[in-house]
Amino acid sequence: MLDVDISGKVGEMDFQARFESESGVTSLFGQSGAGKTTLTNMIAGLVRPASGRISLGGTVLFDSAKGTNLPVQQRRIGHVFQDARLFPHLSVKSNLTYARWAGRRSGDRNFTEVVELLGLDTLLQRKPATLSGGEKQRVAIGRALLSDPRLLIMDEPLASLDQARRNDILPYLDRLCVDAGIPILYVSHSIEEVARLSNTLVILSDGRTPAFGPVAEMLTRTDLGRATGRHEAGALVHGKVTEVDENWGLTFVDIGGAVLQIPDLAARRGDTVRLRIRARDVALASEPPKGLSIRNAFPAQITSISEETGPYAEILCALEEQTIRARITRASVADLELAVGKEVTVLVKSVAIDRRQRNLV
Amino acid sequence: MSFFNLQPDEWQALLLTLRVAAAALAVSLPLAILVAYVLARYRFPGHGVVNALVHLPLVLPPVVTGYVLLLTFGRKGPVGAFLDDVFGISFAFNWTGAALAAGVMAFPLIVRPIRLSFEAVDPKLEEAAKSLGAHRLVSFLTVTLPLALPGILGGAILGFAKAMGEFGATITFVSNIPGETRTLALALYTATQTPSGDLAAFRLTLIAAFVAFAALIASELLARRLKIRLGGDIA
DSSP: OEEEEEEEEETTEEEEEEEEEOSSEEEEEOOTTSSHHHHHHHHHTSSOOSEEEEEETTEEEEETTTTEEOOHHHHOEEEEOTTOOOOTTSOHHHHHTHHHHTSOOOOSOOHHHHHHHTTOTTTTTSOGGGSOHHHHHHHHHHHHHTTOOSEEEEESTTTTSOHHHHHHHHHHHHHHHHHSOSOEEEEESOHHHHHHHOSEEEEEETTEEEEEEEHHHHHTOGGGHHHHOSTTOEEEEEEEEEEEETTTTEEEEEOSSOEEEESOOOSOTTOEEEEEEEGGGEEEESSOOSSOSOOEEEEEEEEEEOOOSSSEEEEEEEETTEEEEEEEEHHHHHHTTOOTTOEEEEEEOOOEEEGGGGGOO | OOTTOOOHHHHHHHHHHHHHHHHHHHHHHHHHHHHHHHHHHOOOTTHHHHHHHHHHHHHSOHHHHHHHHHHHHSTTSHHHHHHHHHHOOOOTTSHHHHHHHHHHHHHHHHHHHHHHHHHHSOHHHHHHHHHTTOOHHHHIIIIIHHHHHHHHHHHHHHHHHHHHHOOHHHHHHHOOOTTTTOOHHHHHHHHHTSTTOHHHHHHHHHHHHHHHHHHHHHHHHHHHHHHHHHHHOOO
16 A cells, blocks of 8 residues: 655655555654654655655655656645644635645545534634634544545644543544545554554654554564653553443453453443553562452463563563563562463553444454 | 815826826736745745845935836837837836836835745645645645735735835936826926925825825734734644
8 A cells, every 4th residue: 555665864864764554544653753754744745755665556656766756736645734734814614625626636525424524513614723722633634534635644633732632532533543444644652542543553763664564563562662662562452342340330351361351331242342451550470369459360471571681671471362561670570580481470450442443353 | 276176287196196006016016926925935046136136126226226227128228129119118208117117116115025924824834735736826826825915915005105106216217297207206396396386295295195104004904914814823
């Protein structure tokens, strides 16, 4: 689908980026200053790469060897900028339809559907200056969707918003990622957003792409610790809701080999859910402990222990098909005599249900 | 005879002045918008030279500008002779010549506020327009131009007022011919040279002052609107 292979210096950054992504949501993840915005601007055609090739579907957007460089307006890439960039002199409605009356893009996407998807119907007559940050971003997303794009780029659409506004807009993003029907390139430095929304993860660090692949696989790779950020690192686990206990307010999820109890009633019985378990919320015990408030304790086998010099070690434990990631001190590794192949009891302090994935198989 | 009753020749001078100023503006405004946009958006070798050329009429003695126009666009001047031979257009001692002189003199005053208002429009909005499929000209016409409109109107008013009051370059280039090139300023000058012209000079002074004052107020109001409009929403 999207195929990027570029290199060379642009501005101060020496790029060496290569990745491919299929349909669905691809997250471009990296810390601030990793070159995320510059790389997306290269894909959009706003910045010219030094050399390389970028193609989307069957169309070559840029090829330095052949001298191809398709202008921005011909690339048909919907671009949602970090700062929304709505046209201040136009109403929300005229902003939304801009691609149709000024860009001569038609497409088969229905105006009413997009307005409904993003909850814009009460905003249509307003001017951008009167909108909140979250509303502006929703209009910007709608405007990009209505430009008949082959790819939707979202460059940190939540970065300029406070937590309350983020929570306003995240459900719309969830729906969009499932319903848009076009590939999305989602740029973010938040592992939480990335884990929640994406199918494929591309890691960008200092203009380089050390790794890309399915998001669950990428999140359990301990060698990428620095690039993914330690604090939020964790594993994605799939499971099926077997029971919802309204009495205790718990949802039981069978993840194959263990049943997790989650203090949340967001899912229905029979739903397939995606859970995120942060490494720092996982503890290990050499034998099943007693008299513990933690409800989620199950046996698993250690498959890897990271070799590091810092105070912490990253441990991967296998549980039938799934992998759980734990982050404990190296001192504990020595005390408990942990080693690859050893059976341990995994203690999970908290689990987040990833709502979007609720009904996906 | 009431003081406020204008004499036929004074009416003639006023109407001629309005016609000259309107013609000057009609020709110089589109060019000024183009030059202002180029100066605001592009950096190229010779940027400073173009900028200096635009501002030259503002700092040169007007007589010099008028003389240069006479040398260039006069009947014997290279451009003037060419236009006369090929198109039958003559500027010499003609009201169109007065309009040309007024347009050249007003040009820097028109360019400056327009350039400032173009610079106030975030180029990122043009990028957004292009990403939505709008070609360069379309994005200019639908985004940049409307956002710069208050500045353009301000520049136009300032330029119109300047064109109405132009004196030095006009009298040097096309002389002082009643009904043809004698605008308000020239009529006022003529009145001051006439022994009984005091009353007429005073009336013409009031007319000129009124027009100038109205133009400045209007430009001030538009500048304020521009500020509100562009300050209202940056994102």
